[in-house]
Amino acid sequence: MDKETLLANPVGFDALLGLELLECTEELVSARLAVRDELRQPFGLVHGGVFASIAETLASVGTAVVVVPEGSAAMGISNQTSFLRPISAGTIHARALRRHRGRTTWIWDVEISDDEGRTCALTRMTIAVRPIRGPAPPGGS
DSSP states (O other): OOHHHHHHOOOHHHHHHTOEEEEEOSSEEEEEEEOOGGGBOTTSSBOHHHHHHHHHHHHHHHHHHHHTTTTEEEEEEEEEEEEOSOOOSSEEEEEEEEEEEOSSEEEEEEEEEOTTOOEEEEEEEEEEEEEOOSSOOTTOO
């Protein structure tokens, strides 16, 4: 999996969300997402599923850039998100830090903040690393 391609060309669900990856290493992944009406729930707040989706993408991509070239896939197996304050406008900022790199699982902590730098959600993600059976999926995650 090529980091430059990932950063420049989101695919699938990430493209649908409009997620913009900014940085991607095996220890840190960052992204941002402009808030728009389609991402809000009926009360005008960004839907909690958007926060969880961003976290899963960042952790999966950070793992995949290492394990896909080695013949493995990266997929979320646990996503525990705590919501601290809402976001209703502006830009969602996300930063994932790797906490554990194992043979079969990686663990990431993801912090989501608003334009004022306030922490709005915290996620602990566990990513499974499994051998790829058959051709790798487009985009790798």
